[in-house]
Amino acid sequence: KAKDSGRNALRFYDVEMNTSVIEHLHLISGIRSALLKHEFKLYYQPQYHLKTGRIIGAEALIRWIHPEQGLIPPIRFIPVAERSGQIHEIGTWVINEACRQAKEWQNAGLSQLVVAINLSPIQFRRDDLEGDVMHALATAQLSASSIELELTESLLIAESSQISSLLSRLRLLGIRLSIDDFGTGYSNLGYLSRFEVERLKIDQSFVRRMMDNSNDQGIVRAIIEMAHSLKLEVVAEGVENSATLTRLIELGCEYGQGFHWSPALPAEQFFKFVKDYQILDGE
Numbered sequence: 001k002a003k004d005s006g007r008n009a010l011r012f013y014d015v016e017m018n019t020s021v022i023e024h025l026h027l028i029s030g031i032r033s034a035l036l037k038h039e040f041k042l043y044y045q046p047q048y049h050l051k052t053g054r055i056i057g058a059e060a061l062i063r064w065i066h067p068e069q070g071l072i073p074p075i076r077f078i079p080v081a082e083r084s085g086q087i088h089e090i091g092t093w094v095i096n097e098a099c100r101q102a103k104e105w106q107n108a109g110l111s112q113l114v115v116a117i118n119l120s121p122i123q124f125r126r127d128d129l130e131g132d133v134m135h136a137l138a139t140a141q142l143s144a145s146s147i148e149l150e151l152t153e154s155l156l157i158a159e160s161s162q163i164s165s166l167l168s169r170l171r172l173l174g175i176r177l178s179i180d181d182f183g184t185g186y187s188n189l190g191y192l193s194r195f196e197v198e199r200l201k202i203d204q205s206f207v208r209r210m211m212d213n214s215n216d217q218g219i220v221r222a223i224i225e226m227a228h229s230l231k232l233e234v235v236a237e238g239v240e241n242s243a244t245l246t247r248l249i250e251l252g253c254e255y256g257q258g259f260h261w262s263p264a265l266p267a268e269q270f271f272k273f274v275k276d277y278q279i280l281d282g283e
């Protein structure tokens, strides 16, 4: 096929993306069409309060349901969308859809559930992010305290006064903020005390291995202690078994999510999962 030979003939590889330029362009037009054809979907992973075992929230995780290729994970298209600028349109859709879904679940009885939304640092480069969030909350008639925004360390270390004032305005509205993938980025922790962030999410790479690797467990323990001394709560990502859960409780970690309980599920399945869980739980 012409497309294949073209692909092989072109030998410029984008090292960072680990894809050829042709594949990259192909993806960009694929994303454009996915937006038009509504092929993106949010899946939801339950978040637990470890001591009580209660489900307190859901992290919204985007999937691309491709008509031929099936489910495409975010790692395959979010980095491309960040470079092409399409992350703005995707991100706005994610914010609206997550708020709409949160309201639907509240109406169906999950009144305490907080939905966590991942934000790319690129989305902060435009000044309409705050307006997008307020508009989504207003449209869904959802209270600000029902959502949490997951930020990355790279956003916070930039030390931009615009970002810091935007974040404090979001906090004033009552929106919760957390730092995602904590531990993978930067070692300068000074920024932590400058922002009104509520929770740190320890990256799954440390949590997953913590029962087999004492260095990883040491990192997890240190992050929990540091977070607590700064009055931040901790979410452990990547809890895959009960031994890890037990240890995290001993270490004082407040929250967790991971395959030990459930992967991210389509909204309908998530709702059913929570309902069944609550019945088992005797709630």
Ligand code: C2E
Residues within 6 Å of the ligand: 045, 060, 061, 062, 073, 074, 075, 078, 094, 118, 119, 120, 150, 180, 181, 204, 208, 237, 238, 239, 240, 257, 258, 259, 260, 263, 264
């Ligand atoms: P993240 O925000 O750190 O999300 C956690 C990732 O860990 C998810 O991968 C989740 O499915 C996976 N995970 C959860 N529990 C476990 C576990 O026990 N073991 C293992 N091995 N993995 C677990 P996913 O859904 O593929 O998302 C990957 C990344 O893509 C996310 O990392 C986030 O950075 C990004 N992403 C996802 N949805 C969005 C979105 O709507 N907007 C933006 N900007 N980024 C998103």
Ligand code: MG
Residues within 6 Å of the ligand: 059, 118, 150, 180
């Ligand atoms: Mg996240």
Ligand code: MG
Residues within 6 Å of the ligand: 180, 181, 182, 201, 203, 204, 237
């Ligand atoms: Mg994470």
Ligand code: MG
Residues within 6 Å of the ligand: 181, 203, 204
């Ligand atoms: Mg991650």
